[in-house]
Amino acid sequence: MPYNVKSGDTVASIAQKYGQGEEALLAANPQLEGREAEAGEVVWLPWEQEVPREIRPIPLDPRLLRLDGISAEQIRQHFEILYVGYVNKVNEIRQQLRTANRQAANPTYSEFRGLKKGETYAMDGVKLHEYYFNNLGGSGGRPGPRLLRALERFFGSYQRWEEDFRAVGLAARGWAVLSLDDRDQALHNYLLDSHDHGVVVMTKPILVLDVYEHAYFLDYGAHRAPYIEAFFRNIRWEVAERRWAKVGAA
Ligand SMILES: [Fe+2]
Structure with a gap:
């Protein structure tokens, strides 16, 4: 059921009003990742859903x-x-x-x-x-201390993680995904050749890079490396940090 966010509402207060948890509300509204609900926008109340319901696109930030x-x-x-x-x-x-x-x-x-x-x-x-x-729309740089420490722990150093992630981005035909793998509770840079080819089950994405040509062809033609450079300049690390805080073991 759609809900019109009112002034003063927060994700926590909306969930509380219905006696529900924030997690379910956030899961049903991926557009709220990394930010608060704003007055005037419409969010979906998953516990009020009609079955079967259609999925809806997130708004373009x-x-x-x-x-x-x-x-x-x-x-x-x-x-x-x-x-x-x-x-x-x-x-x-x-x-x-x-x-x-x-x-x-x-x-x-x-x-x-x-x-x-x-x-x-x-x-x-x-x-x-x-x-x-x-995880785009930020100012790049490096992640905050908690995620930074995790990258250092699992990859040796931030630099080694970044070098590996960029290499995955150059080698993949679809996606490079920094994920927490439940199997060993460790971070890995996984490669997907298409949306449904290379997906490792029971993994939690922390940072996702689209390397399909449609992601950069207008700006860079067939040159993928400068697009990956640009991706790094625009990472919204706080979103990746929240994902890590939610699932991270370190
Ligand atoms: Fe894409």
């Missing part, structure tokens, strides 16, 4: 249109065509899944298989783009 080295047009096309397109496809696929023929399910080809494959691909596309856009 105006900070993303003023990045250093990544143009507003590049971001607009990436956000409005690619990201919103994945949101729409998730909804379309789930609509079709309501009536898809389960009896004919088959691993070589079937309508049901096509829809389920598409659902995984599109939903990962939605979530990875939300992580990516949410």
Whole structure:
């Protein structure tokens, strides 16, 4: 159910008003990552949901249109065509899944298989783009002490982490993702060749870099390295720090 944020409301107070936890509210409203709810905006109350409900895109943060080295047009096309397109496809696929023929399910080809494959691909596309856009719009530099200490602990030094993350960004066909892996409670830089290829289960993303050509082609043509440079200049480390504070063991 949508809720119109009023003056004086906070994430905590809205959750409290309904006797619910902040975590559920934040999970259903990824646009609130790293900031407070603002009067006049609409948030989704997940405990009041109608079933099944459609997913909605997060709003385009105006900070993303003023990045250093990544143009507003590049971001607009990436956000409005690619990201919103994945949101729409998730909804379309789930609509079709309501009536898809389960009896004919088959691993070589079937309508049901096509829809389920598409659902995984599109939903990962939605979530990875939300992580990516949410961790952009800052002023780069280095993370705060807690995350910095964790990078030093797991990679030897900040410099070695950054060198490895940049290399993953150059080697990947889709994404470079700094993640906490539940398996060993350690940070890793993981490589994804597409949204649904290379995803390591039970990992918690801390910093996400999109290296698909659509993320930089307007600004840099086929030159990916200067785009990765620009990404580092615009990281919103406080968002990554909050992700780490939420899940981090160190
Ligand atoms: Fe993308």
